[in-house]
């Protein structure tokens with residue numbers, strides 16, 4: 237039954253994941269997908285390519301083109317003319333590339349350490365094309381003949397499906413490293429679970445299973461791993477995550493079809509009005525001088541409940557002369573919020589709070605002219621104006637997508653079960 241849905245699920249995920257990638261990637265990925273589905277890719281019976289032909293093929297030439305290649309790396313302070321003038325390329329051609337072909341690639345952006353290749357005609361030894369690797373993924377080729385021009389392209393890549401599992405002893409990073417996976421996988425996991433699990437606080441006994449894919453070019457992984465499905469057992473509870481695109485871009489959802497990204501509440505007090513916005517050059521009403529206001533003030537009557545805008549851990553419930561009584565909440569590895577000038581605090585340091593919990597009451601302790609909450613918002617340790625932050629939508633799986641989602645989840649779980657060594661304990665959850 238499930239195998240009927242397999243082509244669809246893989247096709248969907250590959251399609252959604254690769255949107256925005258190059259045709260090369262799509263093509264090789266679909267070949268791989270076919271391989272996975274039992275249609276083995278055709279073994280090519282072409283003759284082995286020599287080193288020159290292999291380079292030619294990497295940069296989009298027909299390998300049978302009669303070219304020979306000289307390769308190097310851009311040296312420190314080297315420009316295009318440093319490389320090509322001594323190799324018989326005329327000043328006019330170099331000038332043409334630097335000016336007329338700037339749309340294709342601005343050669344002033346060439347960087348030390350990047351590879352270059354000079355392709356010559358094997359017949360007359362004349363320099364024909366100059367290729368430069370812009371990044372791990374992209375290159376540009378300039379024609380060196382009178383006609384000019386050239387092309388930009390992406391190196392042929394393939395997408396490989398990989399699986400990781402393990403138990404936490406120290407950190408997720410260490411657990412993955414020990415199992416031979418890239419540190420980027422820990423980063424990708426922390427992004428998927430940013431709203432659910434604080435990876436700086438995971439504990440021994442937590443465990444995980446991850447099905448992911450990465451793009452590979454010339455046997456080197458490039459870019460970030462994409463997590464297709466994961467289960468993270470944290471404090472005895474399983475937190476599954478599944479990648480799905482319901483038309484709003486790929487996102488991770490849980491077993492109920494809820495997005496793993498949770499929205500913050502818009503404001504920490506209901507029925508309030510904004511009395512002062514985030515402003516780096518505000519004239520301070522009490523201090524009577526220009527002082528950055530790195531928060532948003534919500535004026536509300538004395539004693540109005542102040543609520544946590546998201547789930548988190550109280551890292552501070554304290555008092556300073558300026559802040560008055562205040563509470564600080566760490567939501568995840570990215571976001572922290574703080575609530576100042578409380579008349580009374582309602583939480584203790586170290587306490588876990590849920591979104592909407594009352595953490596204190598409006599007051600005017602500290603430097604305040606009247607009852608209000610000064611609400612402060614940190615993103616990656618920088619204070620930002622939360623009203624200007626774009627929080628991506630976190631729509632749950634739509635009714636009409638639920639059947640497709642359930643099929644996709646069944647496919648991922650099936651694949652993880654097949655790859656699992658059985659060494660990590662499984663915690664059941666209701667599948668959608």
Ligand SMILES: [Zn+2]
Nearest residue numbers: 531532533610
């Ligand atoms: Zn304020």
